[in-house]
Amino acid sequence: MTIVPPEALRPSGGGDHYRIFTPYLRAWTRAGRRQVLDAPEKVPFPGGPALGRPEISREPYGSTRRARRPYEFPRGGESAARRRMARWLEWCAEDYADGKDDLAGDRTSRLGPYLRLGCVSPLELESLAENGEFVRQLCWRDFYHQVTSAFPRIDRDDYRPRGTRWRDDDGAIRAWKEGLTGVPIVDAGMRHLLAEGWMPNRVRMITASFLVKRVFVDWRVGAGHFAELLLDGVVASNYGNWQWVAGTGNDTRPNRTLSPVRQARRFDPQGEYVRRYLPELAAVPAKAVHEPWRSAPVKGYPPPLVPFG
Known part of the structure; x- marks a missing residue:
């Protein structure tokens, strides 16, 4: 789910997608936006297996157990996503440009998992966020979606082969x-x-x-x-x-x-x-x-x- 569909923007000089971010950002900024719609009152589910709550492990990932403090994964679902979005927009969004790289401060939105799973809409998030640097990050997200749409082997092949020789270690x-x-x-x-x-x-x-x-x-x-x-x-x-x-x-x-x-x-x-x-x-x-x-x-x-x- 993106703000601007991957196929909606094409470079004026030809080609099926933008390869460089800055011209894509200019085109993306000028592009029209779909209307942000309210959630439907009811979502029909097809018949089949009964719905339930998944069992989620609270253990850290992997074999290494070196974190100083226990951590509980964020709660899933749209309600949790919207609460997180509202708190971040109120308290942290204004100084995002200064805070996003403050590693000890942990002032990033942490909305990525919710965007990934469709629990919050990037279109709505953009419409609510007034911070230009944060909107720029949403544009990066769209940029890579349009690159991947044009080059679906992005997870396997070099997008621009350089002839690099890698080490096996x-x-x-x-x-x-x-x-x-x-x-x-x-x-x-x-x-x-x-x-x-x-x-x-x-x-x-x-x-x-x-x-x-x-x-x-x-x-x-x-x-x-x-x-x-x-x-x-x-x-x-x-x-x-x-x-x-x-x-x-x-x-x-x-x-x-x-x-x-x-x-x-x-x-x-x-x-x-x-x-x-x-x-x-x-x-x-x-x-x-x-x-x-x-x-x-x-x-x-x-x-x-x-x-x-």
Whole structure:
């Protein structure tokens, strides 16, 4: 479910879809919108199996049990989605541009799972959100849907082949998945994913860039792991973003590499996010928490998987 249908916009210069986000954003912003409709009073169900409540595990994902606090998955359904939407629009939407990358503050909307399952309408959400940066994120969602509609093998094939030669390294892949790479911001993000089935978009980019640009593991490996665990793991956005990071997708700078240390110092300056998911670093001072390898080894925490200068 999108705001603008994938097939509704076509580049003026020809082609069946937009390959670059900025011109798509301009066209998307000018495009007409369907009317937001009220929910029907009654939804008829076909006969068949009796409806009931599914049994949902409250255990963290995966084999790693390293999160500091228990976490209960968000309640499902439209009512819960609308409550979440209303609270976020009232309290957090206004400063979204400043808060979306505040890793310790956790000020993102967390509406992704509800959008994925159709519990809340992206069209209604756009009509209620007055923050331009948040609406821009909804446009990114539509952008990847139209890319995937035109290139349905986005989860298997390079959108823009670069001839990259990937490494096969089961040990490195396992360390990345379990949050044991020795790079705190990467490990915190991966343990966050294991514990909650979610992580902030900034951390998704950092952890993905580390795997494909520093460990040189095929983006399909990482994207498949995310797809298995993310509560909001939509094929279009998940695989589109992984290809963007890997340089095989829609990024106009395919050689872009994110420095995990610089990103961590900028978006988690006091190390609060890292300590939340890496209790073994709780006693490390803030100035050293993002590069613990520069001081004495930390008991119970591995050295970096790849060299850092």
